[in-house]
Amino acid sequence: MTKDGGGTDLIPGLDDLPRAPAGKPEKPGRGGKPGAAKKAGKTGRKGARRPAEELPVARVAVDMSLPHLDRPFDYLVPAELDAAAVPGCRVRVRFAGQLVDGFLLERAAESGHDGTLLFLERVTSSERVLTPEIAALVREVADRYAGTFADVLRLAVPPRHARVEAEPVPEAEDREVPAAGAGVWADYPAGPSFLAALAGGRAPRAVWTALPGPGWTAAIARAAAATLSGGRGALVVVADGRDVARVDAALKAELGEGLHVALTAELGPAERYRRWLAVLRGRARAVVGTRAAMFAPVADLGLVVLWDDGDDVHAEPHAPYPHPRDVLALRAHRAQAGALIGGFTRTTDATQLVETGWAHALSAGRDRVRTAMPRVRYVGEDAQLARDAAARTARLPNVAFEAARHALEDGPVLVQVPRRGYVPGIACGRCRTPARCEACQGPLSLASSHAAPYCRWCGRIAGDWHCPECGFFQVRAVVVGAKRTAEELGRAFPGVPVRTSGRDAILERIGPERALVVSTPGAEPPAEEGYRAALLLDGWVLLGRPDLRAGEETLRRWMNAASLVRPQGPVIVAAEGSLPAVQALVRWDPATYAERELAERREAGFPPAARMASLTGSPAAIRELLADARLPDGAEVLGPVPVPVPPGATQAGADALEKERALIRVPRAAGHALARALKEAQGVRSARKAADTVRVQIDPLEPI
Structure with a gap:
């Protein structure tokens, strides 16, 4: 593990914080x-x-x-x-x-x-x-x-809550945390030394590729306990409230009551502020929470942890859109604290940290990975499927059907479906022309098997729809959602309970009894003793997205779902086996995939190998900002290009929302200069009281 030091151009300017000069106050007028x-x-x-x-x-x-x-x-x-x-x-x-x-x-x-x-x-x-x-x-x-x-x-x-602030302040609990053994970290060759460095007050930094299974919460809790035993505090940031609850339970088992708090938006303003004050006043030495907790005022910070840094839930929707990965890296560097960025897979951004030397890779040996991973097969793997074109294109091919049937004999089976709803996309049943709304040209969908088509943008019912190309009135499904999948599986497996988990209702946990659990990505509930099998359907929907991170994000979603399966349990993925993401899943080797992806991004000049800024606003405002900005040498302006009209916007609203987006790309070393130039240009426009604003995002998750 690395000790503190060794700054990198990945986080420029860490050692010399600019101190803003005192400005002139404005006289009332x-x-x-x-x-x-x-x-x-x-x-x-x-x-x-x-x-x-x-x-x-x-x-x-x-x-x-x-x-x-x-x-x-x-x-x-x-x-x-x-x-x-x-x-x-x-x-x-x-x-x-x-x-x-x-x-x-x-x-x-x-x-x-x-x-x-x-x-x-x-x-x-x-x-x-x-x-x-x-x-x-x-x-x-x-x-x-x-x-x-x-x-x-x-x-x-957080906003002040006066009543909570006035409450009596309990005395801080002065309780020592004894150093514990390696625990689940013994499965990683560098795990015990990582814990020893934390307990000794040093600052190891690691990018952690976790073994599949539920042991990641216990590993985080043991790392936090080692940090507290060394007399320093710990801060853990996870994606959502369900992960907060799991880590909170692991910390209670490891530390007992009173030494840590959980911070989530669901607590309400009063309770959240009460817990935040407990951290500020030193009563709580460890914190677990969602992205807002990245600024929690933990005293004498010794460890920052970020779990599943590739999850888009970590993206802050409010200006200036900071990502917890960068914020926690800055905190670790400034506080001379350790850092642990982990997940079942590895992002290209985390791989960049390893390649620059800011952090070391922390993973288990291949023998241990093979014993813990599920057995992954892709559709078309065996000879019979290779000869049968119809089986290769079936949504639930025979190999997946048989795997589910055998697994259901003694436990639950997970089915991951990329799209929610019933039938999110339909087309003409004869010529396959996509069905669109006559009013706004939005895509038509079906809410159930007996419902009329409706527009996903404006909600208009299109009961009289007919194909504008051939005049045919019947439609066919282009994309099948989770509800329709649950309906099909219920007919295919009579007598087996079918449960759904998605945005409308997320299941917290599944018992050991037999059941089919149909879930959208990110909503998969863990099962007691693990799932017996998993079916990852419609892989082409995830891999075919027009997104720079489509392959990386698809692999992350697949591995997160497959990690809930018992060791050596079958996982069937419906995707072409020659694709790099599928091969990485079969071998359970996300690190090699991330290294290859980063090398390709570096060659093409895309983040995180380069720094990029996105400018969104009216055409005139973008031109004005670019004219005022003193961009660093080597800056490349891409665009501007029109921004797609938001779903559901009327024609008048679309005209009012006419915006463009420009991208500015610079080498990584010039990232700080790019941010400074754009901020100065924004200041010039602000001083001129420019009417149109420009949204500036540095390193957006979806630059293209």
């Missing part, structure tokens, strides 16, 4: 324009006020997202607020004639500003909710993603 400023110490709006005797200047991060105002502003601390105005607290200040919220970053003896400073209006709360570590991290994340400090701060610090 009409239109929010800055006014003339004079020497500090004059009277305030409510009459004469006396500044604090010591450190009278407060540097405040004002809650304003305008790029040209992305800097701290100096204010005077009135004497009556001297004790309450502590660094990290929430304050209210007058800015451009309005009262706005802010955070007091630090107090100083004097200001670099030559004019009059306004006083703080009030201290909202003396709770130090913004620690110096998180403030520095927020600044770095904002600069890395061409965003503003205020935008990232909204992601990092």
